[in-house]
Amino acid sequence: MSRLALLSGWGCDARIWRPLDEHWPADLAVDTPDWPGHGTRPALPHPDSLEALAHAMRDALPADAIWVGWSLGGLLATALLDHLPAPRALVLLGMGERFCHPEGVDEAALAAFRGAFRRDPEATRAHFLRWQLRGEPAPRSAHRRLLALLGEATPAPRTTLAAGLAQLARLDNGRRLAQPPCPVHRLAGEADPLLAPAVRQAADRRIPRAGHCPMLSQPERLAAALSAIAAAPQRRLTAPEDSP
Template identity: 70%
Template sequence: MSRLVLLSGWGCDARIWQPLAAHWPDRLETGFEVTPPDWPGYATRPALDDPEDLTALAEAMAADLPQDAVWVGWSLGGLLAAALLDHLPAPRGLVLLGMGARFCHPDGVSHENLATFRSAFRRDPPATRAHFLRWQLRGEPSPRTAHRQLLELLGPEPTASSATLAAGLGQLAEIDNSARLAAPPCPVWRIVGEQDPLLPPSVHDAADVRLADAGHCPMLSQPLALAECLAAIAEERTP
């Protein structure tokens, strides 16, 4: 049995992965499992008392992140998955989708950019989240189509509390996995959309796979290519 665990990013619950469902290879129907658990505080999952506590996060997610699986973390989900390598037994592999060792970078989203965004979020959380969802889609072939699809999947209102979302912004600002990923306890694959507007050139250049005609949300714009790439990794083939 091969397993993929799909971990969503900031402001998005597990429904973001639904476009991949129609594109998994037929051979994966047996002997293969794909699970998209929600992070604590998203959808119907209870929030943590301290959403920024990585130890508590590891305890809450332990059953969802088994050793025999490949963890696929998108955006903030990738940042958190890599950080949890210090707290949980190592998986078969880790996929960082649309994320480097850290989120903020002078040539990408700077600390100043994120600080401005956090300030806006404190003033108006719903409007700021809605702005972010549009902003991250700039690199997709059709941002309007991708935005319409995103709203159809997630709805207009966030399923996470403002406290959970604020904690996620804090983690984007503070977590740096450079040391963890310099000597990782498992294989690590890096996948990016070629037109991802959130990533610096150095992350694009270091990627193992660059998905054509995709930005930060390839599950929306290139679900077939992404599903095939993840299936190859799960089956220990070259993606």
Template identity: 70%
Template sequence: MTRLVLLSGWGCDARLWQPLAEHWPEGLAVSAPDWPGYGTRPPLADPGSLAQLADAMGDDLSADAIWVGWSLGGLLATALLDHLPAPRALVLLGMSERFCHEAGIPEAELAAFRRAFARAPEATHRHFLRWQLQGESDPLAAYRRLRELLGDNGGADHATLAAGLDQLAGLDNADRLARSPCPVWRVGGDRDPLLAPAWRTSADYRLVDTGHCPMLGQPSSLAACLLGIAGVPAP
């Protein structure tokens, strides 16, 4: 049986994937485990430790599955290739080998965001949840759906969020992807404001009329794309 493991990004727990549920065919096994520190899952003793993260996620990230990592989830899933048996394939959704790019999110902009988060974590987090949706065809509707799913705080622990920002700033997976032990597929929205234009155009799959959050803006298109990668007929 084909298995998909859906991994969320910074600031959003696994409830974000719920809009895809109606688009999965029977017989497809789909799981969406929370990262430590998200949802009801307790945070790590050291939220920035990849070794601790691998220990915590080992049962969720099995080798017989396709890992789908969105945004920071893609960065972390790639980094965990050094710690866990390789999956059947890795899908990077809204992410490339690193987060920052001068034509996308420059390092200085992320540094300013980290300072703002340190001063006012809750307000900065809420701002990000809305801001990341600006590439969707109907950002207001996408934000309403996001709030229906997650409420106001995204279900995340502050220390885990701070460590996640450190990982967005510091993780560079170029070498890991160059020697990846499994197939890697890059998927991006054609209006994703967090991806540099060069990364959007070089994606293996470009989702039309959506931005950084296609699970909210174009869930049917995203599900069809992931089914195609998995080799599973659409329902």
């Protein structure tokens, strides 16, 4: 049986994946492990340490699974390739080699966001949750669904969230993805506002009528795309295509 491990992004926890629950095929095992500091998992004393993160996530990210990292989750999952046995395949959803891009979210914009987070973490996270939904076909509906899943309370300690922002600013996976130890698949919503146009176009699959959060706006299409990869993880898609 194929196995997926779905990893959430910044400001969210594993509940973000619940809209996909009814769309998985019966022969696919799906795990949604939380990052340290999220859900019931204790926070790391040094949340910016990749070595500590790898140790904490070792059992949740086995080599016989396909790791699916969304947004910051994709950035971290790729970085953990240096510290954990390689998975059967890695799926990057809404993330490229790095987060900042001159034609997407540039370094100045991220620095301003980090400054706002230091001043008012809760309000800044709430703003981000709305902002990332701009590319969805019905942003207000998607926001209501997001709040129904996560609530309005911050899902992790301030230090954990601050470390995640630092990782968004710092991590560059260009070297790791140039010679990856496993097949790598790139998925993107066709209207993802956090990705530069070139990064969206370079994706192996673009999900129609979706932005940065296709699990909210297009759960059936996203589940179908991930299930197809799980069925043949050794085969990397060679040309960009739109999911049906």
